[in-house]
Amino acid sequence: MDDVATCAQEIGPYLHTLRKILSVMGPQSSFQSSLKTLLKTLAEDHGMLRPHISIFDPETKHLKVSLTHAQMKNAQATYEPGQGITGQVFTTGQPVVVPVMKEHPAFLNKAFGRTEEELGKLAFVCVPVLSPNKDSEGAQEVIGTMSVDIPREPVDMLEAHCRFLEVVAGMIANQAAYLQEEIARQKHLIAQGLMAGSSDMDSEAPNIVASSKPMRLVLNQVRQVGPSRATVLLRGESGTGKELFAEAIHQASPRAEMPLVKLNCAALPSELVESELFGHQKGAFTGAVQNKKGLFELAHQGTLFLDEIGELSLSAQAKVLRAIQEQEIQRLGSEQTINVDVRVICATHQNLEEQVENGQFREDLYYRINVFPIFIPPLRERREDILPMAEHFLKVYAKEYSKDIKRVSTPAIELLNQYDWPGNVRELKNCLERAVLLCDESVIRTYHLPPTLQTAESSATDTNLSFCDAVAKFEQELLVDALKKAKGNMLQAARDLRVSYRIVNYKVKKYGLDAKKFSSSGRSKK
Ligand SMILES: Nc1ncnc2c1ncn2[C@@H]1O[C@H](COP(=O)(O)OP(=O)(O)OP(=O)(O)O)[C@@H](O)[C@H]1O
Missing domain, CATH: 1.10.8.60 (Helicase, Ruva Protein; domain 3)
Incomplete structure (x- = not known):
């Protein structure tokens, strides 16, 4: 009986955490917020430090810390398969326990910059993260690792932590696979110049300075409108920060973890803008050699920022209006309707009211995008x-x-x-x-x-x-x-x-x- 009681006492905290983790993994939460909560729980309930998940990028063939509940010294650090403990766990698919970081020759300390003192006092536990192999039914492949720092403990205690982390890693297989896909998707968008920022899933909100009263008002408006789905129209002279505030609105929304896709409507000739926004079917026009997704599709569940909206052609304006109102689009050259869930933020430095008067801008679109206007004053004011x-x-x-x-x-x-x-x-x-x-x-x-x-x-x-x-x-x-x-x-x-x-x-x-x-x-x- 004593043994049972001791055992229950020992595994009790682990079970408690597992129950907590399961409760945040429901369909109601996004995979990223589930994973973040998980890392936070490991830190808060078990005193594990710097819990982090590294994901393998098949394109660069490197592992990179993709989510962490800690400050990183070098967020760009990567590991080749086989390199360091993280690379070894990835290659072998076997967990590793390092009782003292300083004493292990393979421990590289690349991403978190631990001090000499810490290296002497901390242990490191790293377990593989497995996911179902898409190409072979029933098989699993290693797609990354999950690691924590732990203040030095007897080896059997560290082994127990390691077994527990293996169970946790097993529970997050699907979420980790989504994370890997999302990293690839964001990289693709960034490479095409369609998305801001770095592909770091942990990047901070934009750094905004707003000391003056009018700018504090703008920040307040951003906070008010951010969490809603409302279309926002940012107005102000060039260089006042419209794009920066569009990013802040996106960050303040429940869509923050989904893409923020941007288009400067003045940057492309009008005939290309429609194909860029709505995509096209192969053969829709000369040069359309393959099917292409448009930005509305790429921004699905995220935000689309249309800069210089006043430059859109009347025909593109009609289609944007339909996309905002009906939440559906058609690729150029296709009859098929595609549902899109996109929040639209627009910006302009032009006098849209005058453009409406002159017939250059559709009145119905003007009212549709002007639901929540935010004016950013010029710096001289x-x-x-x-x-x-x-x-x-x-x-x-x-x-x-x-x-x-x-x-x-x-x-x-x-x-x-x-x-x-x-x-x-x-x-x-x-x-x-x-x-x-x-x-x-x-x-x-x-x-x-x-x-x-x-x-x-x-x-x-x-x-x-x-x-x-x-x-x-x-x-x-x-x-x-x-x-x-x-x-x-x-x-x-x-x-x-x-x-x-x-x-x-x-x-x-x-x-x-x-x-x-x-x-x-x-x-x-x-
Ligand atoms: N309040 C602010 N705090 C910190 N940086 C700012 C602020 N406002 C603008 N910036 C910086 O100034 C630069 C210009 O801002 P941004 O590109 O957002 O302006 P814009 O109004 O969108 O310009 P344009 O109309 O020419 O596209 C950016 O590098 C942005 O980060």
């Missing part, structure tokens, strides 16, 4: 945001370019505050990126700001440069601008500056610039 934003972008870029820049000098702040910012937040962001690149001190000064912001006195009062130093600064500015424009291509920069490659190469070295860094900054759209 909310100057309280300038300094907090400048500080925010300074931090972002100082980190990106590994520079130890602490602050913006008072005269430089004055210049930022005086300027009218016709390009709005985008211009301010670019301005800070440039300043960080140019700055080799701990403070951003007026001469690090672009000439458009400078006034004669401002640049003179702040610097006491000799003629030679001033010329050198100016030369460096020109060089940085040219390299940014040429995305780090020194040959192109030389052509633009109309000097030889040899000179550019020499100056780049002289000023200690790294041309490669400009290629990464040039990759982002804005």
